[in-house]
Amino acid sequence: MSTGNFIKDIINEDIRTGRWYGRVATRFPPEPNGFLHIGHAKSICLNFGIAEQYSGICNLRFDDTNPVKEEQKYIDSIKEDVSWLGFDWKDREYYASDYFGRMYECAVKLIKKGKAYVDDLSQEKIKEFRGTFTEPGKKSPFRDRGTEENLELFEKMKNGEFKDGEKVLRAKIEMTSPNLNMRDPVMYRILHTAHPRTGNEWCIYPMYDFAHCLEDSIEEITHSICTLEFEDHRPLYDWFLEELGLHHPQQIEFARLNISYNVLSKRKLGLLVSEKKVEGWDDPRMPTISGLRRRGYTAASIRDFASRIGVAKANSTVDTALLEHCIREELNKTADRVFAVLDPLKIIITNYPEDKSEYFEVENNPEDSASGTRELKFGREIYIEREDFMEAPPKKFFRLAPGRESRLKSAYYIKCNEVVKDSSGSIKELRCTYDPESRGGDTPDRRKVSGTLHWICAPGAVNITVRQYDRLFTRENPDEAEDFRLCINPDSLAVNKECMAESSLKDIEPGKRVQFFRHGYYIADIKDSKKGKPVFNRIVSLKDTWAKIVKKEGS
RNA sequence: UGCCGGGUCGUCUAAUGGUAGGACGACGGCCUCUGGAGCCGUUUGUGAGGGUUCGAAUCCUUCCCCGGCAGCCA
Numbered sequence: 001m002s003t004g005n006f007i008k009d010i011i012n013e014d015i016r017t018g019r020w021y022g023r024v025a026t027r028f029p030p031e032p033n034g035f036l037h038i039g040h041a042k043s044i045c046l047n048f049g050i051a052e053q054y055s056g057i058c059n060l061r062f063d064d065t066n067p068v069k070e071e072q073k074y075i076d077s078i079k080e081d082v083s084w085l086g087f088d089w090k091d092r093e094y095y096a097s098d099y100f101g102r103m104y105e106c107a108v109k110l111i112k113k114g115k116a117y118v119d120d121l122s123q124e125k126i127k128e129f130r131g132t133f134t135e136p137g138k139k140s141p142f143r144d145r146g147t148e149e150n151l152e153l154f155e156k157m158k159n160g161e162f163k164d165g166e167k168v169l170r171a172k173i174e175m176t177s178p179n180l181n182m183r184d185p186v187m188y189r190i191l192h193t194a195h196p197r198t199g200n201e202w203c204i205y206p207m208y209d210f211a212h213c214l215e216d217s218i219e220e221i222t223h224s225i226c227t228l229e230f231e232d233h234r235p236l237y238d239w240f241l242e243e244l245g246l247h248h249p250q251q252i253e254f255a256r257l258n259i260s261y262n263v264l265s266k267r268k269l270g271l272l273v274s275e276k277k278v279e280g281w282d283d284p285r286m287p288t289i290s291g292l293r294r295r296g297y298t299a300a301s302i303r304d305f306a307s308r309i310g311v312a313k314a315n316s317t318v319d320t321a322l323l324e325h326c327i328r329e330e331l332n333k334t335a336d337r338v339f340a341v342l343d344p345l346k347i348i349i350t351n352y353p354e355d356k357s358e359y360f361e362v363e364n365n366p367e368d369s370a371s372g373t374r375e376l377k378f379g380r381e382i383y384i385e386r387e388d389f390m391e392a393p394p395k396k397f398f399r400l401a402p403g404r405e406s407r408l409k410s411a412y413y414i415k416c417n418e419v420v421k422d423s424s425g426s427i428k429e430l431r432c433t434y435d436p437e438s439r440g441g442d443t444p445d446r447r448k449v450s451g452t453l454h455w456i457c458a459p460g461a462v463n464i465t466v467r468q469y470d471r472l473f474t475r476e477n478p479d480e481a482e483d484f485r486l487c488i489n490p491d492s493l494a495v496n497k498e499c500m501a502e503s504s505l506k507d508i509e510p511g512k513r514v515q516f517f518r519h520g521y522y523i524a525d526i527k528d529s530k531k532g533k534p535v536f537n538r539i540v541s542l543k544d545t546w547a548k549i550v551k552k553e554g555s
Numbered sequence: 556u557g558c559c560g561g562g563u564c565g566u567c568u569a570a571u572g573g574u575a576g577g578a579c580g581a582c583g584g585c586c587u588c589u590g591g592a593g594c595c596g597u598u599u600g601u602g603a604g605g606g607u608u609c610g611a612a613u614c615c616u617u618c619c620c621c622g623g624c625a626g627c628c629a
Contacts, residue, residue: 133556133557179624181624205627232559232623234559313560315561324579332591337589
């Protein structure tokens with residue numbers, strides 16, 4: 001399925017010309033300041049996928065250069081997510097912080113070359129001196145300090161002799177460059193903050209532009225794949241490695257993923273978590289890898305999605321329907337069908353003996369002959385789905401109604417004779433008769449019936465909790481809203497605790513995925529589901545033609 | 556409007572001077588003991604104008620539109 005893309009074109013050309021002696025080395029370099037989302041999954045699949053395809057390697061590298069924002073718990077979650085997605089970085093688990101010593105040496109080298117200097121300007125002044133898009137920047141008065149003084153000052157920065165923000169180390173490039181990134185970018189800032197891994201060893205930390213190219217270089221990466229917003233930084237990436245005369249990977253930028261009705265930025269997802277709009281990073285509504293996992297998406301379906309969306313340089317927004325298609329396609333083949341009635345309506349089969357019960361054999365998955373069958377108990381009192389009955393059905397309603405006959409899947413045909421209502425007029429139960437001739441779900445005369453319904457035998461039915469998830473946002477592009485939080489879908493979660501299901505679900509293993517017949521695919525929640533007290537998450541609904549008809553006629 | 560980068564069906568993505576194709580969606584049909592699945596079919600696209608060429612999505616040119624960039628974030 002995987003199509004060619006412009007990055008593979010570049011790699012193929014490099015292999016043809018022997019640029020890297022046939023070697024391919026990529027890396028996935030997350031900053032551990034949040035949980036990974038499906039946009040990262042795209043990058044993970046790309047980087048690890050390329051390494052796999054070209055018999056190369058892909059490193060997992062934590063870009064931990066800003067201790068103010070980074071935490072060990074994020075490192076742990078990232079490792080879990082990448083691994084769950086099905087990728088193995090072997091022993092190549094690297095950290096930018098492991099290179100701090102070497103980076104420091106590189107900075108000293110640049111100072112000695114006259115290519116870096118310690119600046120005393122305040123943050124505000126640096127900003128002011130940088131100029132704007134249309135005006136060139138101005139040189140800092142500290143720009144021409146002597147090498148010895150710079151060396152001494154930089155060492156003092158390292159030794160903690162200055163306060164946060166008092167001084168920075170800057171690259172000496174060109175204050176009039178049309179590319180603002182080249183106007184003497186900051187290389188090091190002072191941060192008296194403990195680092196999750198290096199503790200208090202350092203109080204100066206390298207900035208992304210200086211650090212990242214060195215990380216890639218040290219690891220002898222060949223193709224450094226990143227997102228479009230770093231395009232303007234490439235000249236800097238190249239400048240540092242050129243000035244330092246180091247191994248020089250090629251930076252290649254591609255468009256980050258956007259999915260309709262979603263936000264895909266760590267900052268915004270973090271706000272949903274910190275403001276308790278969702279229950280956590282792994283809330284099943286979140287497009288995080290942990291959220292999708294908990295929702296019930298499989299790693300294979302996410303990898304399939306990543307291969308289908310392709311890789312390009314043009315900004316784009318992928319339709320949520322494609323992700324849903326990927327998981328439906330997989331689960332249709334692999335998930336066992338079970339009966340669950342989400343909104344029960346009781347039926348008394350008046351001509352069925354009160355003391356009788358029997359069992360019917362039902363196939364587990366018509367798409368998988370190896371999945372076998374199971375026995376389902378049947379009796380005089382059953383539940384069907386409330387929406388499978390209508391007192392005054394419209395033309396296209398093909399289910400049970402007064403005087404109409406429907407098939408109970410794999411059991412009998414039943415005919416509705418009487419509608420019993422309570423004092424408020426709402427339907428309490430149905431009185432039906434069954435046709436003994438239809439045993440197993442078919443009659444000798446092969447007569448047509450009005451639909452096939454799933455059902456649950458009332459005695460023995462188990463109560464289950466079902467969480468019906470819907471899209472988290474009501475707007476196709478929440479990023480375009482004044483505030484993305486204002487278009488959160490108030491109905492993104494509906495919990496139904498009154499559902500009834502066949503007895504086999506009582507002790508379902510948490511994490512197991514099934515199809516609720518005629519409803520959709522569900523997973524026994526890995527955190528909240530307990531044997532004997534199952535809780536299900538709706539992964540994705542079945543495609544629902546009837547719902548579409550209703551919607552069309554209604555509008 | 557400084558610099559950088561982009562514009563191909565509704566959406567995503569191929570075609571690298573030689574029949575504009577695929578996937579998802581939508582629509583229609585067939586089939587069906589899931590209004591599911593499956594099968595078949597339909598629809599719609601090269602941002603605009605010039606030029607080069609036997610032939611242009613592709614090369615040249617002018618224009619239009621969209622995105623990114625002014626953190627001591629990554």
